[in-house]
Amino acid sequence: xxxxxxxxxxAAQKMNRRNMLKGSAALGAMxxxxxxxxxxxHSNVRAEILxxxxxxxxxxxxxxxxxxxxxxxxxxxxxxxxxxFAGVELTFMGLNNQNLHNFLFRGFLKPWxxxxxxxxxxxDLAQADYNARLQQSIATGTxxxxxxxxxxxxxxxxxxxGLASEMPEWVKEQIDMDDYVDYLKAPVGTWxxxxxxxxxDGDCHTFAYRKDxxxxxxxxxxxxxxxxxxxxxxxxxxxxxxxxxxxxxxxxYLDPLKGxxxxxxxFLENRASAYAKHPNSPAWLFEPDTMKPMVNNPAWVQAIQxxxxxxxxxxxxxxxxxxxxxxxAFQQFLAGTGSMLMxxxxxxxxxxxxxxxxxxxxxxxxxxxxxxxxxNAQSGAWxxxxxxxxxxxxxxxxxxxxxxxxxxxxxKKAAWSAAAHLGGKDxxxxxxxxxxxxxxxxxxxxxxxxxxxxxxDRAYVEDYLGSNADSYNHPNAAIEPRIPGIFQYYSVAExxxxxxxxxxxxxxxxxxxxxxxxxxxxxxxxGRDSQIALYKASIGM
Amino acid sequence: xxxxSRPYIFTLNSAQSTRYxxxxxxxGDLLHTVTADNISDSRRRLGKVMVWSTxxxxxxxxxxxxxxxxxxxxxxxxxxxxILFAYVLWATALxxxxxxxxGEKGKRTxxxxxxxxxxxxxxxxxxxxxxxxxxxDWNLASPNGPQPNSxxxxxxxxxxxxxxxxxxxxxxxxxxxxxxxxxxxxxxMLLNAQIRARKFFRVVFLLPLMLSPVAVSWMIGKxxxxxxxxxxxxxxxxxxxxxxxxxxxxxxxxxxxAMDAWTFIPFMMIMLLAGLQALxxxxxxASKVDGATGWQGFKEVIxxxxxxxxxxxxxxxxxxxxxxxxxxxxxxxxxxxxxxxSVTSFIFREYRDRSNVGYGTLLAMVYLVLIVIFVTLxxxxxxxxxxxxx
Numbered sequence: 009x010x011x012x013x014x015x016x017x018x019a020a021q022k023m024n025r026r027n028m029l030k031g032s033a034a035l036g037a038m039x040x041x042x043x044x045x046x047x048x049x050h051s052n053v054r055a056e057i058l059x060x061x062x063x064x065x066x067x068x069x070x071x072x073x074x075x076x077x078x079x080x081x082x083x084x085x086x087x088x089x090x091x092x093f094a095g096v097e098l099t100f101m102g103l104n105n106q107n108l109h110n111f112l113f114r115g116f117l118k119p120w121x122x123x124x125x126x127x128x129x130x131x132d133l134a135q136a137d138y139n140a141r142l143q144q145s146i147a148t149g150t151x152x153x154x155x156x157x158x159x160x161x162x163x164x165x166x167x168x169x170g171l172a173s174e175m176p177e178w179v180k181e182q183i184d185m186d187d188y189v190d191y192l193k194a195p196v197g198t199w200x201x202x203x204x205x206x207x208x209d210g211d212c213h214t215f216a217y218r219k220d221x222x223x224x225x226x227x228x229x230x231x232x233x234x235x236x237x238x239x240x241x242x243x244x245x246x247x248x249x250x251x252x253x254x255x256x257x258x259x260x261y262l263d264p265l266k267g268x269x270x271x272x273x274x275f276l277e278n279r280a281s282a283y284a285k286h287p288n289s290p291a292w293l294f295e296p297d298t299m300k301p302m303v304n305n306p307a308w309v310q311a312i313q314x315x316x317x318x319x320x321x322x323x324x325x326x327x328x329x330x331x332x333x334x335x336x337a338f339q340q341f342l343a344g345t346g347s348m349l350m351x352x353x354x355x356x357x358x359x360x361x362x363x364x365x366x367x368x369x370x371x372x373x374x375x376x377x378x379x380x381x382x383x384n385a386q387s388g389a390w391x392x393x394x395x396x397x398x399x400x401x402x403x404x405x406x407x408x409x410x411x412x413x414x415x416x417x418x419x420k421k422a423a424w425s426a427a428a429h430l431g432g433k434d435x436x437x438x439x440x441x442x443x444x445x446x447x448x449x450x451x452x453x454x455x456x457x458x459x460x461x462x463x464x465d466r467a468y469v470e471d472y473l474g475s476n477a478d479s480y481n482h483p484n485a486a487i488e489p490r491i492p493g494i495f496q497y498y499s500v501a502e503x504x505x506x507x508x509x510x511x512x513x514x515x516x517x518x519x520x521x522x523x524x525x526x527x528x529x530x531x532x533x534x535g536r537d538s539q540i541a542l543y544k545a546s547i548g549m
Numbered sequence: 550x551x552x553x554s555r556p557y558i559f560t561l562n563s564a565q566s567t568r569y570x571x572x573x574x575x576x577g578d579l580l581h582t583v584t585a586d587n588i589s590d591s592r593r594r595l596g597k598v599m600v601w602s603t604x605x606x607x608x609x610x611x612x613x614x615x616x617x618x619x620x621x622x623x624x625x626x627x628x629x630x631x632i633l634f635a636y637v638l639w640a641t642a643l644x645x646x647x648x649x650x651x652g653e654k655g656k657r658t659x660x661x662x663x664x665x666x667x668x669x670x671x672x673x674x675x676x677x678x679x680x681x682x683x684x685x686d687w688n689l690a691s692p693n694g695p696q697p698n699s700x701x702x703x704x705x706x707x708x709x710x711x712x713x714x715x716x717x718x719x720x721x722x723x724x725x726x727x728x729x730x731x732x733x734x735x736x737x738m739l740l741n742a743q744i745r746a747r748k749f750f751r752v753v754f755l756l757p758l759m760l761s762p763v764a765v766s767w768m769i770g771k772x773x774x775x776x777x778x779x780x781x782x783x784x785x786x787x788x789x790x791x792x793x794x795x796x797x798x799x800x801x802x803x804x805x806x807a808m809d810a811w812t813f814i815p816f817m818m819i820m821l822l823a824g825l826q827a828l829x830x831x832x833x834x835a836s837k838v839d840g841a842t843g844w845q846g847f848k849e850v851i852x853x854x855x856x857x858x859x860x861x862x863x864x865x866x867x868x869x870x871x872x873x874x875x876x877x878x879x880x881x882x883x884x885x886x887x888x889x890x891s892v893t894s895f896i897f898r899e900y901r902d903r904s905n906v907g908y909g910t911l912l913a914m915v916y917l918v919l920i921v922i923f924v925t926l927x928x929x930x931x932x933x934x935x936x937x938x939x
Binding site: 139140143144146147149165169256257266267269270325326327328329330339340343345492493496499500503506507509510511512526530533534535538 | 628686688689690691692693694711775776777778791792793794795796798801880881882884885886887888898901902903904905906
């Protein structure tokens with residue numbers, strides 16, 4: 009090595025001679041290794057982490073998360089020297105749903121903290137509190153966190169206001185961004201041509217159902233429904249029957265009728281996308297030129313009417329009016345109540361690996377049901393053609409570094425290194441296979457052999473992963489706009505829906521009109537012109 | 550005659566008396582003044598200059614910043630923090646000036662003034678800010694921040710059926726206090742009687758009060774009353790009843806009332822128990838000697854004597870009730886269809902979930918005014934019963 013090069017690296021990396029020589033020796037050794045050997049050791053890590061704790065061995069615990077974090081530190085060690093971030097303190101804001109999310113991050117990052125010397129403080133939020141806390145921090149200029157777990161829909165609020173730090177090039181290489189499934193690549197995670205997001209999740213709602221409810225000898229005697237019309241028919245037919253697994257009353261589809269901090273609106277969207285997301289336009293929430301809400305057009309009204317019909321028929325479990333999406337997934341479907349559910353993909357892995365699930369053996373998956381007819385908003389008429397439109401609800405969680413670290417290079421590198429560790433290629437495989445709150449989002453996650461080796465049943469995993477892959481790659485996927493205030497639109501909508509479901513409005517149309525009126529008000533408050541421009545940009549128009 | 554204005558009579562020998570007279574200001578209150586202050590005019594002037602100059606500085610900075618924020622001038626501070634510092638400077642100068650201008654008397658003022666200024670700052674400033682916010686269309690996601698929108702929020706409130714619905718629910722919730730009172734009185738009578746393990750029961754009955762309403766809503770509302778696996782639901786199912794605690798508007802409202810009552814009945818009970826124990830024994834015994842039955846003794850003697858305590862307990866409980874929100878937010882989010890909404894839980898959703906800060910604040914301000922009027926009238930109405938009959 010040339011002396012000037014040696015001196016330059018020493019200065020740039022703030023490295024002492026000993027560390028420099030250690031690094032050089034390691035680099036030399038690596039260079040001498042055959043490529044196949046490196047690939048083998050890499051795939052070995054993937055196989056090894058998938059054995060922790062092993063499918064069927066109960067829910068993973070903190071020690072498991074720490075083990076996985078430790079085993080996936082390789083990529084970090086390539087970019088960060090040991091103890092390099094000593095004295096750095098970072099604050100991480102994320103969720104604490106179902107004891108997942110931040111609980112896992114703590115475990116994953118503990119070995120990272122031990123290696124780098126940085127310390128992380130945690131802000132834990134319940135799902136329903138997330139939007140409000142974030143909005144208040146933004147509006148009052150009190151961003152008191154350096155790293156945030158955030159969904160792409162908030163990018164309009166955060167990236168649009170210059171609150172995040174741009175991703176350095178070395179991070180892009182460390183996390184192998186090219187491996188993302190297509191719909192998570194730019195423009196998602198970018199704003200004004202700059203990249204800000206490390207994806208740790210990919211989102212779409214998939215259709216989960218109980219196999220024991222369907223087939224020739226089942227209590228329905230029908231095939232698995234593939235349209236919303238069939239879903240409603242089956243749900244009505246099941247009234248008064250007995251669940252084959254629990255002996256309690258049998259139920260069909262589980263709509264959450266109570267809000268969930270805005271997230272509850274995605275569940276009406278599941279029904280509505282099949283009716284409202286026409287292949288001729290990416291717009292299905294607002295008219296792109298005016299931001300006039302489409303939520304009260306006949307397609308959306310039909311979706312609301314479907315839910316009201318099931319309420320009228322007594323098809324839901326008692327007290328469903330008080331059930332939010334967390335209840336429908338964890339307290340109902342996974343616990344053996346109801347036979348059909350739309351949820352994020354992680355219900356699939358949880359059905360098999362969570363201690364609270366009783367439906368692991370009978371759960372199966374598909375994509376969002378279709379509709380026999382679709383509403384063409386441009387012509388203003390229904391078309392009697394079958395329409396499928398999987399709902400990419402929330403576009404997945406990501407990790408973002410806030411601009412608060414930009415003034416301090418050491419802190420900035422530390423924050424991005426922590427984020428990159430969580431978004432690492434190997435670690436994400438583990439997170440998509442075990443209860444984590446996240447679902448597969450990289451092309452490399454769809455290697456069925458790896459899952460099978462970990463203990464998953466091949467047919468089950470093909471079914472589960474297939475439903476995710478089919479949704480991600482669907483040509484008519486319904487993707488939500490990344491515009492400021494999107495969760496206010498959702499929060500208002502779910503609040504009005506809850507009133508409509510409780511009979512406070514005269515009809516589905518009146519409920520939809522109330523949502524539309526509230527949305528118009530929000531658009532005016534935020535600024536119609538800027539919203540139009542951002543909406544068009546976010547849906548690629 | 551009050552103690553303060555009564556002249557103290559004590560004996561001094563002549564030397565003490567002379568010294569005392571020399572050091573004491575003979576005008577005004579003689580009790581607390583130990584030293585006579587000979588304050589010069591220049592010192593008084595200095596004190597006044599301190600107060601007025603810092604007040605002007607604070608005011609000028611505030612006006613300057615206001616002009617900057619409203620776009621009238623181009624330079625200003627990034628935040629309002631310098632004005633806060635100027636206010637603190639003025640408050641400090643005001644306190645110091647009390648001693649500079651008034652000497653010993655000023656020191657007495659200093660015992661209260663800083664605390665009073667602190668409280669006023671924490672109440673008045675936020676209130677003024679809230680008043681301003683309530684006449685804006687502030688949405689947290691709006692890039693322009695709060696923009697005044699005249700009477701729009703008031704008009705919206707007037708036409709908002711769900712706000713009036715929440716107010717109507719508050720009437721039900723407040724009326725429920727009467728039932729709580731009857732139960733609390735009964736329990737207090739029971740614990741006042743000579744029953745076995747009285748102390749144990751007193752502690753047990755107080756336990757719910759020691760729980761946070763949030764914990765109650767999760768433990769009871771979301772766990773014990775959970776339709777599928779909650780123990781109460783299972784018990785009902787054993788008896789052939791399909792449980793539904795929050796599906797029907799009336800039942801849901803009743804369940805919220807019941808959970809709130811369970812938490813706060815012990816509070817009323819303990820107040821009433823204290824009142825019962827303070828009752829004059831001889832009056833009750835005299836009624837027994839006169840041949841009053843148990844019911845007559847209660848109706849003619851105990852209840853009238855307990856009226857002041859009862860009314861106090863009820864008024865405090867009503868004030869608690871007007872703040873009811875936590876149980877509702879956690880268990881039903883105001884549902885089904887607003888049937889369980891209290892005004893506070895409604896405002897919470899409007900403000901928090903919808904980030905509709907302007908409208909939410911207006912609703913809160915209106916509710917504040919309603920509460921002030923209601924509680925004032927209530928206190929006026931019950932004042933005749935608040936004092937124990939002679």
